[in-house]
Amino acid sequence: MTPDSAATAATTKPDPPAKAATTTKTTATASPATEATAERITPPASAAGRAGQLFTWGRGSDGQLGQAKVLHPGPNCALPHPVPSLRNVVHVAVGGGQQGCTAAVTSAGELFTFGNNFKGRLGHGEGPAVREPRRVLALAGEHVLMAACGPDHAAVLVQGGRIFLWGANRAGQLGRGHCDTNDATSPVAVALPAAATQVDCEDQYSAAVLADGRIFAWGSNSHGRLGIVSKAASQASPAEVPLGGARLAACVSLGSLYAGAVSTEGEVLMWGYGGHGNLGLGSRASFSQPQKVNLGEAALQVACTRGQEGCKGGLNPKEGGAEGPHTVVVATPLQPREQGWGLRQALG
Secondary structure (H helix, E strand, O other), rough: OOOOOOOOOOOOOOOOOOOOOOOOOOOEEOOOOOEOOOEOOOOOOOOOOOOOOOOOEEOOOOOOOOOOOOOEOOOOOOEEOOOOOOEEEEEEEOOOOOEEEEEEEEEEOEEEEEEOOHHHHOOOOOOEEEEEEEEEEHHHHOOOEEEEEEOEEEEEEEEOOOEEEEEOOOOOOOOOOOOEEEEEEEEEEOOOOOEEEEEEOOOOOEEEEEOOEEEEEEEEEEHOOOOOOOOOOOOEEEEEEOOOOOEEEEEEOOOOOOEEEEOOOOOOOEOOOOOOOOOOOOOOOOOEEEEEEEEOOEEEEEEEEEOOOOOOOOOOOOOOOOOOOOOOEEEEOOEEOOOOOHHHHHHH
C-alpha cells in the first residue's frame, strides 16, 4: 500500500533569526569525499540541553505511538501518554502516510524509530511495522542531532555536519547520484560541499541548510519544488538552490508541493507550486526558483503544508477550491502569524 504523506509547522531592529543549529568551530569531514573545516553542530536551540519525556497520541494501528499500554479507543489513543522508554528526547519527527512513523533523538545521540516501515524508512531494513521504540543500530557510531521523515524515506543530521538518508530512492531523494526502484534501507551519507546545520525531507525530495548559509536540494522536482536552476523532473545529487545576491539561509521547510526558507536577515523566500496563493506572492502562479515574500517583518521560521501531494483536484483550483496548501511564518514580535496565504486571500 502506497501511503499519502501527512503532516509533520517590528518597528525596532530585530535580532537575526537563529540558524537551524548552533555551531562552534572544529575540524571535521564535511562530506564522504572531501575534508574541510566544518562546524561542530549542536542540537537546535529549542532543544539544546533540554531533554524530555516523549508523549504520543492519536492513531496507533502500526505502532507509531510507541506504546500499547493505553489505547482508547483501540488501536488509537485519544489522550497524551508517555512512551516509557523515551525519557530523554531532544528532537522528534513524524513521517506520514495512511500509517505513520515516529523518529526520536535522545540526548545521547541515539536514534529510535517505530511505526510503519514503508520502503524501509525506519532504518532497520526491510520488514513489518515496529511497535515499540527500536534503536537504529546502523547509526550506532554517530551522534545524531535531528531527524526528518517523509512518507517513504528518512534522514538524520549527525555531529560534524553529515547527513544520512535511507528508504525509497525512486526520484533520487536519497541523493546518491541515481534513481532506483529498489529501496535502500541502510543509512548512507550524502555528499555535500560543507557541513550541514539542518535537514528536511518530504514526498520524494530532501534538502539541507549548510553551515555557510547555502541550501542544497535533491529528489523530485515536481512543480519546481527543488528551487534549483535545472528544469529536469528529478535531481539525484544535491544541487544548490540560488537564493539571490548574498543571501544566507537560516532554515528551510519542505512542503509536499512547495518549499520555503528564511534568510539570516529575516527574509522569507518561497518556491514551487503556488496554485492556492500559498507562496505569498499575490497570485496563484508557481515559481521554480526562490521568490522573496513582502512580509514587512523579520521572519524567524516558515512552515509549509505537508501531506498534500495527491491534493485531489487542488492542483488546478477554481475560485473557492476546498483543498490546497497554506503557509505560516513566525515573525517578530515572537508570535505565530499566519499571513492568510491561501486561495481566497489571493483572489481577494
